[in-house]
Amino acid sequence: MAAPPLLTLQNIALTFGGTPLIQNAELSIAPGERACLVGRNGSGKSTLLKIAAGLVESDRGTRFVQPGATIRYLAQEPDLGAFESTLAYVESGLGPGDDPYRARYLLEQLGLTGEEQPASLSGGEGRRAALAHALAPAPDILLLDEPTNHLDLPAIEWLESELKSLRSAMVLISHDRRFLEDLSEATIWLDRGLTRRMDRGFAHFEAWRDAVLEQEELDHHKLDRKLAAEADWLRYGVTARRKRNVRRLGNLHAMRQQYREHRGAVGTVTMTLAESEQSGTLVVEADKISKSYGERTLVSDLSLRILRGDRLGIVGPNGAGKTTLINLLTGVTKPDEGRIRLGSNLQMITLDQRRMSLDPNATVAETLTGGRGDTVVIGGITKHVIGYMKDFLFAPEQARTPVSVLSGGERNRLMLARALAQPSNLLVLDEPTNDLDLETLDLLQEMITDYAGTVILVSHDRDFLDRTASSLLVSEGEGVWNEYAGGYTDMIRQRGQGVQARVIAKDDKPRAAPKSASAPTAPARRKMNFNDQHDLKTLPAKIGEIEAKIAKVQAIMADPQLYARDPERFQKASMALATLQSDLSASEDRWIELEMLKDELGG
Incomplete structure (x- = not known):
């Protein structure tokens, strides 16, 4: 007999500002079950997870948690202000019977020492501390909203392994497709305020979603045709049978109401890329370049050629120097040694990961038009800014919305919209997948695949790299970078392992210089942590x-x-x-x- 669910939500409804966000959502999690919660940006996934955690009260519906069951929720913006250190914050989540050493272990694995003061933490460090706080007590139920945010590839793969080893039930929200495929056993789809459940992992979601939407459109089309037939009957049919007429008229009104209330599937992003004239065959040539900051070497003796049409992915742990390498390859930064040669007729567009080039005081329309008029020119075709906004899922009333109030996902879409409207033959994308929903990610992948120019991209998204990169430049440590053909999975086959975490010595000092080549080298041995x-x-x-x-x-x-x-x-x-x-x-x-x-x- 199946165990009763630990957590149940039934008939959940919530309205924000007069617009129903969630209309009739349900969620049920059994002991040890790992489910993913998916849906478009703005569909209410995070809000539903907060309702499940007991942090937000719904307008309607019931929430039931098995007595004695423990829940931990990963906060998007954790508050560490009341604690002296990250270790104190993580230890505050431990119960009487929990292992106190686990707090230090998790912080170490996530790249923190435990001695960091909350006031000096970056947003990424705060999120990693919050992740350790949620995992430390090994609760009955884990509710994780974007747990891979601000994690590099080694940390993401470690987190997957750690979550697989736990017996906790889990509900995961993530835009990392590979992460969801590897962990989920059930999929809950939140769409237009309703939830649908599939008792299979995320790997099967897209085929199931497309089948559901196709059947929905077929049913709606049948309703439309029946509506037209009923209207014709009323206009031209026999009118003597009065009672039957009244009944059919009532049915017609009911169908019209159903038709008006039908909410079609949320639209998709339409990406059109403005391409410029073709660049030369050689786009970038690096000849034995090196770059150091202080005693840290980020690039050492790198030689590389990027040709027209290449899609070069750059991967490595945080701090390996990926952004520095992009700046070197595009001529923004000069190498300490060696030479960079850029090809002819290059028109480059850069999408930076921090959205720093967006003016927070400008409106959405001003950002897209440059403050000049109300039209955008894409590939020589003039388009009204409102129509172009709709291509990227912005509502017409958002035209005068300041950038400062947009969500992370909306800012990323705005950056994409502005970048793709400019003619280019070299796209430089630094973490372009941050905060994008899965549908927008799919379209971005298609756009990169169809792009006639050259692409250089940095990403921690393994599936995105598999779908877009023709080769990967991988950090091997100590400033050494090696190129591998294919995507991330191909790189693992050739290299024998994924990206390893960067080793950081105490006080961020460089490690001791290697011994002379003539000295015998002892085999590396595992140490006891x-x-x-x-x-x-x-x-x-x-x-x-x-x-x-x-x-x-x-x-x-x-x-x-x-x-x-x-x-x-x-x-x-x-x-x-x-x-x-x-x-x-x-x-x-x-x-x-x-x-x-x-x-x-x-x-």
């Missing part, structure tokens, strides 16, 4: 506790009349015994592994 040491110290006691629990359960099951007298208790005891024996086996294997490692390292 504080988590290993903690496990080695505590596992014997934990194994003893598990063995004692097993003995108690076995004593209960030794009663030969138990099944006949109380079959439900017998079933629970059997399940508990299986779980305990699995835990015992895993704990013993871990303890043996650590003992062998300790012996290898000389005690």
